[in-house]
Amino acid sequence: MHIGIDVGGTNTDAVLMEGTSVLASVKRSTSADVTSGIVAAIESLRADRPFEGSDIAAVMIGTTHFINALVQARNLAPTAALRLGLPATRALPPLIDWPGELRQAISARTYLAHGGYEFDGRPISPLDADELRRHAADMAANGIRSVAISSVFSPVNHDLELTAADIVREELGDGAAISLSHEIGRIGLLERENATVINAALRELAVEIVDGLSSAVRAQGIAAPIFLSQNDGTLMDEEFVRRYPVATFASGPTNSMRGAAATSGLVDCAVVDVGGTTADIGLLVNGFPRETSTEVTVAGVRTNFRMPDVLSLGIGGGSHVHEATREVGPTSVGYRLTAEALVFGGSTLTATDIAVAAGRVDIGDADRVRHIDRGFALSVIDRIAERVAEAVDRMRTSAAPIPVVAVGGGSILLPDVLPIFGEVQRPDNYAVANAIGASIAQVGGEIDKVVAVDPGRRDAILDDVRQEAVDKAIAAGATPKSVQIVDFDEVPLPYLPGNATRVRAKAVGDLDMSR
Amino acid sequence: MSWHITADSISSLARGAAVLGTGGGGDPYVGALLARQAIGDGSVEVVPLESVPDDAVVVTAAMMGAPTVMVEKLPNLDEVVAAIEALSAQLERRPTHIACAEVGGVNSTIPVAAAAMLGLPLLDGDGMGRAFPELQMVLPTLYGITASPLAIADDKGNTAVLSTVDNMWTERIARVAAVEMGCSVMISGFAMSGAEARESLVADSLSLCVELGDAIGAARVANTDPVAAVAERLGGRELFAGKVIDVARATTTGFARGSARIDGERGALTLSFQNEHLVATLDDDVLVTTPDLIVVLEHDSGEPITTEGLRYGQRVRVVAAPADERWHSDGGLALAGPAYFGYGCPPTRFNGMIQEVAA
Numbered sequence: 001m002h003i004g005i006d007v008g009g010t011n012t013d014a015v016l017m018e019g020t021s022v023l024a025s026v027k028r029s030t031s032a033d034v035t036s037g038i039v040a041a042i043e044s045l046r047a048d049r050p051f052e053g054s055d056i057a058a059v060m061i062g063t064t065h066f067i068n069a070l071v072q073a074r075n076l077a078p079t080a081a082l083r084l085g086l087p088a089t090r091a092l093p094p095l096i097d098w099p100g101e102l103r104q105a106i107s108a109r110t111y112l113a114h115g116g117y118e119f120d121g122r123p124i125s126p127l128d129a130d131e132l133r134r135h136a137a138d139m140a141a142n143g144i145r146s147v148a149i150s151s152v153f154s155p156v157n158h159d160l161e162l163t164a165a166d167i168v169r170e171e172l173g174d175g176a177a178i179s180l181s182h183e184i185g186r187i188g189l190l191e192r193e194n195a196t197v198i199n200a201a202l203r204e205l206a207v208e209i210v211d212g213l214s215s216a217v218r219a220q221g222i223a224a225p226i227f228l229s230q231n232d233g234t235l236m237d238e239e240f241v242r243r244y245p246v247a248t249f250a251s252g253p254t255n256s257m258r259g260a261a262a263t264s265g266l267v268d269c270a271v272v273d274v275g276g277t278t279a280d281i282g283l284l285v286n287g288f289p290r291e292t293s294t295e296v297t298v299a300g301v302r303t304n305f306r307m308p309d310v311l312s313l314g315i316g317g318g319s320h321v322h323e324a325t326r327e328v329g330p331t332s333v334g335y336r337l338t339a340e341a342l343v344f345g346g347s348t349l350t351a352t353d354i355a356v357a358a359g360r361v362d363i364g365d366a367d368r369v370r371h372i373d374r375g376f377a378l379s380v381i382d383r384i385a386e387r388v389a390e391a392v393d394r395m396r397t398s399a400a401p402i403p404v405v406a407v408g409g410g411s412i413l414l415p416d417v418l419p420i421f422g423e424v425q426r427p428d429n430y431a432v433a434n435a436i437g438a439s440i441a442q443v444g445g446e447i448d449k450v451v452a453v454d455p456g457r458r459d460a461i462l463d464d465v466r467q468e469a470v471d472k473a474i475a476a477g478a479t480p481k482s483v484q485i486v487d488f489d490e491v492p493l494p495y496l497p498g499n500a501t502r503v504r505a506k507a508v509g510d511l512d513m514s515r
Numbered sequence: 516m517s518w519h520i521t522a523d524s525i526s527s528l529a530r531g532a533a534v535l536g537t538g539g540g541g542d543p544y545v546g547a548l549l550a551r552q553a554i555g556d557g558s559v560e561v562v563p564l565e566s567v568p569d570d571a572v573v574v575t576a577a578m579m580g581a582p583t584v585m586v587e588k589l590p591n592l593d594e595v596v597a598a599i600e601a602l603s604a605q606l607e608r609r610p611t612h613i614a615c616a617e618v619g620g621v622n623s624t625i626p627v628a629a630a631a632m633l634g635l636p637l638l639d640g641d642g643m644g645r646a647f648p649e650l651q652m653v654l655p656t657l658y659g660i661t662a663s664p665l666a667i668a669d670d671k672g673n674t675a676v677l678s679t680v681d682n683m684w685t686e687r688i689a690r691v692a693a694v695e696m697g698c699s700v701m702i703s704g705f706a707m708s709g710a711e712a713r714e715s716l717v718a719d720s721l722s723l724c725v726e727l728g729d730a731i732g733a734a735r736v737a738n739t740d741p742v743a744a745v746a747e748r749l750g751g752r753e754l755f756a757g758k759v760i761d762v763a764r765a766t767t768t769g770f771a772r773g774s775a776r777i778d779g780e781r782g783a784l785t786l787s788f789q790n791e792h793l794v795a796t797l798d799d800d801v802l803v804t805t806p807d808l809i810v811v812l813e814h815d816s817g818e819p820i821t822t823e824g825l826r827y828g829q830r831v832r833v834v835a836a837p838a839d840e841r842w843h844s845d846g847g848l849a850l851a852g853p854a855y856f857g858y859g860c861p862p863t864r865f866n867g868m869i870q871e872v873a874a
Binding site: 091096294302394398 | 544545548549552553581583584586587588589590591592593670671672697698758760824826827828829830
């Protein structure tokens with residue numbers, strides 16, 4: 001047996017799973033401190049379906065804690081941003097476009113140093129160890145405990161980031177947390193650097209949260225390993241979370257998408273998650289969310305780390321309805337739905353009232369919406385369906401047909417048949433799809449490196465890289481037989497001798513729960 | 516009347532420049548940051564072409580290279596200045612005014628940064644009235660104004676000044692040097708007098724950029740149609756509305772070549788692009804060709820979409836607008852007509868109506 005828990009902003013959902021079947025599920029309000037909510041969730045599961053601590057093989061947790069800490073600018077470590085690239089890049093130093101409050105919240109200090117590469121791998125300037133030591137000494141003098149290191153074109157060659165990290169660690173001591181940009185983002189210096197600084201600022205909180213989760217689970221008599229969900233839907237162990245807390249940022253939408261897919265049995269589909277305020281639409285390819293190809297702004301900061309591509313429409317169960325235009329949203333009564341909607345005795349016409357008036361669902365007091373013309377209600381529902389269908393159509397990458405899965409409490413707004421796409425699938429257990437998504441026990445290994453592809457040996461060299469990714473997934477805890485390459489990308493770098501090629505491989509397999 | 520660009524007006528300028536960039540010119544984000552850094556709390560004076568003294572010394576400032584490199588190896592303000600300093604040493608004269616070679620993407624904001632750094636006024640005009648991919652594709656070329664001497668500066672302090680026989684050679688040699696210098700360099704050239712600038716540049720193009728940027732923002736606030744506002748301000752009209760159903764790309768010879776198909780109620784519109792949108796064809800009829808402007812805007816927000824940003828499923832509206840009429844001269848079409856870019860169709864001339872010009 002294993003446990004999946006999704007800690008959202010409003011609710012904490014938990015499921016007790018045996019393989020892929022749900023033995024018990026609970027929904028609780030999220031607590032201010034993350035641990036007591038987890039304890040309450042596990043205790044409720046136990047009340048529902050008694051188990052021994054030793055029955056549990058793993059606990060998987062998805063949490064919005066880290067992204068919320070950033071958005072609220074709370075519990076962030078004093079952080080330095082060190083960039084290697086002089087004499088280039090000086091005019092636009094690190095954190096240049098950050099909101100002032102967030103800079104303050106991380107007591108930011110920025111440093112520029114020599115180093116970095118040209119687009120073709122030639123050095124911009126050699127690393128200057130003395131310069132780095134001076135910067136590190138200044139960091140120490142200013143109470144910096146976490147450092148983000150970025151280097152120009154480090155996605156092409158990251159060796160200078162590694163060397164600089166060694167020098168900084170010598171000065172600051174082993175206690176300093178160091179985050180390297182090539183491990184976090186892609187080409188686009190400011191965006192990659194920003195993501196790295198965010199990761200650095202969350203490192204201390206990561207230690208605190210992981211320790212808290214761990215002791216909460218141990219206190220329940222569960223000795224099994226604890227995993228957190230990351231943006232791509234695979235699991236990371238405690239040690240990984242301590243180093244890459246930023247990798248949890250989009251685990252919420254990812255878990256809901258993967259949960260929807262798992263309960264519907266589909267691996268390639270579009271998922272529409274309708275909540276109280278928004279309808280979030282994403283695409284699953286091979287069981288994993290498609291990632292964005294553009295910048296993502298988080299808490300006012302432009303970043304480019306790998307996030308699922310999610311399109312949000314202002315359509316939810318609590319959306320206001322504009323009678324003249326028959327449009328709903330984007331404003332919403334949100335969590336006050338059960339007080340403000342007509343069917344719940346309130347005085348605001350919401351999308352939920354329309355769903356009741358259209359006869360799609362029977363909740364609250366249907367008499368309170370008897371005065372709404374059924375034709376009007378149906379035309380509002382049609383318009384919602386049209387907008388959602390158009391958004392799903394925008395998300396898909398080709399005209400090939402694709403199944404649509406609807407989850408979330410607000411999915412009652414969607415008709416059974418969508419324009420363009422036909423029948424909408426509504427899986428069982430859709431209310432706890434997040435937690436089911438978190439409980440999908442898969443781990444991954446990713447390799448991203450520049451290799452010289454000698455003529456005639458291309459297949460052998462690329463196979464080696466694939467094998468490395470597979471080995472990494474197995475080392476992360478995957479059952480060897482289950483590991484597959486889910487993503488592979490090969491980009492030749494121009495103007496470099498020796499056919500230099502950037503190769504990215506990602507392998508994913510099922511977590512071996514017998515270990 | 517002269518006017519001022521402040522750090523606050525850069526967003527509108529960059530947005531308007533993305534409209535006139537007709538799909539090319541790269542992401543203006545880094546260029547806008549650079550201009551804001553250079554301006555700080557100050558401002559840059561923008562002078563209309565008619566009030567430039569005849570004996571003014573005007574030079575252009577621009578970035579040359581790959582926009583994708585610029586977002587990684589961020590440019591400095593120093594090399595923007597260094598290129599102009601190297602040019603003025605060669606000229607043995609100090610420039611009195613800075614001009615834009617093009618108004619599209621990053622090269623609408625680099626001259627703002629240059630003017631701010633040097634404390635010089637910027638001309639309200641540019642060499643194209645739009646964006647094109649190569650250095651010689653400017654109206655001053657038609658007036659015999661030479662790009663040479665052309666100064667190039669990189670981030671390391673290297674500068675070079677080219678002396679070339681014509682503007683095509685300047686493009687060829689500068690492009691090779693730019694790659695060797697790291698594929699993102701600053702250039703300055705096209706030294707001309709105030710009288711020459713008045714005659715050869717496209718007037719009021721920076722004002723137009725800011726107006727376009729403001730119009731899109733204002734239409735969204737007022738819930739009116741931003742696309743109609745853009746079409747009206749450009750003296751053009753909305754050509755087509757529909758959904759992008761296919762984007763085919765091939766990166767050959769360093770430019771983003773390809774085509775996009777948009778399906779709408781009136782049929783299928785095909786856009787052929789090479790960095791910029793160059794030809795619009797409805798089913799089998801060629802509607803608009805370079806040098807006229809083909810602008811792709813997001814259906815509802817009116818935000819301009821670059822050729823790199825085109826994706827399956829986007830709802831877009833396509834606006835066509837007339838280019839500066841000098842582009843339709845024989846010399847102008849030889850520089851930047853469809854034949855130069857390898858398209859077999861004869862040039863059309865768009866002026867609100869569609870009519871074919873004798874080839």
